[in-house]
Amino acid sequence: LDVPGLDIAAGEEFLQEVFQVLLEEGVRKGTDVTQKVCDWKEPQELRELLDLELRNDGEGQERLLQRCRDVLRLSVRTGHPRFFNQLFSGLDHHALAGRFLTETLNTTPYTYEVAPVLLLMEEQVLAKLRELVGWSSGDGIFAPGGSMSNMLAMNVARFQRFPESRSRGNWDLPRLGLFASQESHYSILKGAALLGIGTDNVHLVRTDERGKMIPEELEKEIQRVKAEGSEPLFVCATSGTTVLGSFDPLDAIADVCARHGLWLHVDAAWGGSALLSPQLRHLLAGIHRADSVTWNPHKLLMVGLQCSAFLLRDSSGLLQRCHGMGATYLFQRDKFYDVSLDTGDKSPQCGRRADGLKLWILWKAVGTRGLARRVERAFAATRYLLEQVKRREGFQLVMEPEFLNLCFWFIPPSLRGQHSSPEFWDKLGKVAPAIKEKMMRRGSMMVGYQPHGSRVNFFRQIITNPAVTRRDLDFFLDEIQELGRDL
């Protein structure tokens, strides 16, 4: 015990080398369009390549460095300009610096004493996001992903209506009713299960042909559920649905909620960033009337996973009263500083990642205008691709995109001219998975596909990365044409 049990000098030397590997293999190659997006391996081959077994003795630095290189080399390059698979993509260097800082600090923003800088940054970033929603006051907390933010909304809504449910649980509550559109995120169902409300009590409201909740159908569902003896509690409207990218009509939904005294939550995990753009914020008109909002800057703003803000209009301390337990070893009331800064008890978590720092750094680097330009560039790139899809033979739009979700089928030459027979749709449903397999084995790009209601598999193309150029978009369509030519 007389000397440290860690070789600090060797550790620093190792880190120096790791930083080089990170820069070369992770950042440079990870964003280099001439590299593959992925190096597909079958799971067993990958297990063997990685030599996963954990043994009694440790390994030397060289071997460990090689392992770090392998992690980067064999992983999917989500920062690559041809990775279009998810609602997140790209690599922002400033935000990555923020992630390095967060990891290096290794702390949790529950008390000012262990995370003074991070807590103040979180406070500032949340206030700025609320301002964009249209609230001059309010509350909020970062959560580990949009699903958790949505679940916090459900929990806070229940607590606000039934404060005693916190101690007594659900047993003497009426049967509650939750409402969300057919296109809403599955976390609403998950949340109902997790909170003991029950998935049967989530009522999925019909949507129009664009995937938007129909307010009149919401009204009818609420009436129906009331007539059955349940107590409607919570409505989740979606601003940017996962597959179609649809925006629910918030003002009309807010009117219904106001009429029935229901909590209105807006899941703007995907579409929230449109609020930054004067040109696009109309998509969320009425959001200021919500009681709570989920907004994931890790998606469109490229902050890095994860960064999900749960925002609340209430500024009476509802979040604290709902979740706070006042653990006396963390949240002592007799500290020497202003304990209102010890905000961690607002979260159902104890240890929590400081997800505000990377957004704060990014915001400082590019400013609100830079963030807006990023959103508008993604929109412009999607419009360009849309025009190309309309022009090219063999591509068929699922619907005109409202935002960034470009959904389309590719019809190979062998299927052209056979529209609308059941066999046609059956065969078309196999095209996207076949093309996806080929593109992943080739490593040339990645894009997601899914069936949707009665629609057979189609591609959902998402651009969030400002590094994407017209050349990448032309390549994207050429590649689909080539991979699908002989199907």
Ligand code: ABU
């Ligand atoms: N559930 C959030 C988004 C998943 C996706 O990237 O498509």
